[in-house]
Amino acid sequence: MTRYDLALIGFGGVNRALAELIVERGHDLTAELGFGLRVVAITDLRAGTLVRLDGIDLAPLLAAAELNFSGMAGGSPEPRNEWVIRDVPADIIAEATFTNPADGEPAVSHVRWALESGKHVCTTNKGPAALHGRALRELATRNGVRFEFEGAVMSGTPVLRTARRMFGGLTVSRVEGVMNGTSNYILGRLEKGMDLAAAVAEAQALGYAEADPTADVEGYDVQLKLMILANEVFGASLTRADIRCVGISGITGQDVRDAAGKGLRWKLVGSAARRPDGTVEAWVAPVALPDGHPLAGVSGLMNAVAFHTDLLGTVAVSGPGAGRTETAYALLSDIISIHERCGAKAAAMEGASRV
Incomplete structure (x- = not known):
């Protein structure tokens, strides 16, 4: 069974709702979609950074009234976005931070770092796709990964x-x-x-x-x-x-x-x-x-x-066109698209090589 390790950049409403979907519907999604999801890193402006390469237990985080990663194993007080995106071994970066509509930052940098590092990225932010879409798509192609942004226009409506x-x-x-x-x-x-x-x-x-x-x-x-x-x-x-x-x-x-x-x-x-x-x-x-x-x-x-x-x-x-759960579904649909275009193809090639 294929599994994708995720790094969540931003843990506000949208990525938190994605984490809820993984906790509440993870087994059903795996059975339906043919792949599993595991979160190995989270960064947040207020909570800091949490990295667990064996997988983060999301349920306690979702139940907490207030998060502070610095007191947890694998946690630190600073939101180390660049380090997580570039260096933590995740397959897909789910980017959902607050972004300046004038220049698309910091989301544009987050997307660029991910693509440069050979990682797929999905984002709900308009800035990267609107202001730098062509350059980022070309960067993704050069590095053999996907840049997905379905949620940037009409939330979860595809x-x-x-x-x-x-x-x-x-x-x-x-x-x-x-x-x-x-x-x-x-x-x-x-x-x-x-x-x-x-x-x-x-x-x-x-x-x-x-x-x-x-x-x-x-x-x-x-x-x-x-x-x-x-x-x-x-x-x-x-x-x-x-x-x-x-x-x-x-x-x-x-x-x-x-x-x-x-x-x-x-x-x-x-x-x-x-x-x-x-x-x-x-x-x-x-x-x-x-x-x-x-x-x-x-x-x-x-x-x-x-x-x-x-x-x-x-x-x-x-x-x-809005809503935390609806927009989180857009990220999930992006992950499904990444699997259909890259993961399933890789699995088929691996199977063929064994014949």
Whole structure:
């Protein structure tokens, strides 16, 4: 039975939820997927670093009210991210740290160190794929490993994998998506009578919006996700400067309610289309969509992407765009993809060599 040793970089909500999946469903997953998972290292900004090459017992960590690795066997008080990524013998690095959207750090460095060390990496961070996607994919190819980032666009909803694997033989002319649940929630509250400031404050109180909601309200989060989606679907090399970006801060509650009275729903939409000359244009802007539009009915924290194709017309993929368990599933789906593309192939080659 194949087993993958994991190093978890960051032990906040997402990697903690991945650890919960391993503890609660590990045996079932092994039976279903044909491989096992063992965590051999964890780093965390507050808890420090924990390394156990024979496998970390995750259950006590998940039950603890507060973690401090320094008092444990194999533990130290500092988050030794680079050392763990480069030197600890793990097969896959699961990267889920807080990252600056302007430069993608520290996640970009984490991914680069992993790939340079010949380790597969999966990340939920947008920065590495959006800002350095092509260079990191090339680095992964040179080192014979995988760089996976399904959770960077729509959390656990497999929009990237759907586009890669299911659209063979189709020509996609345009993609458009509602890819930020926070802004979508806020627009829904405006439709119910709130003003923007009150709707933002409510979203913050519920944990949907950060203390600084700029990335959600001004569309920058969608801009990064659209970069990833457009570059994957169209093979483009868009940068942030290539994507016009307008957020929802200029939309009033009256605008939203007036549109609703006309059968229109305001949504913050990220769109990308291939021009006749083969180049790609992309933009983020609030749009009043008619009720029949495939994105008009996307409500609350849900996300959706519509692909406009030549043979099937419009194909929409919708699902949760946030949530710790949902995003942890994205990491699991990345690990499954790594196994399908690399682990199963290696096992088959090893079996053939024994014949």
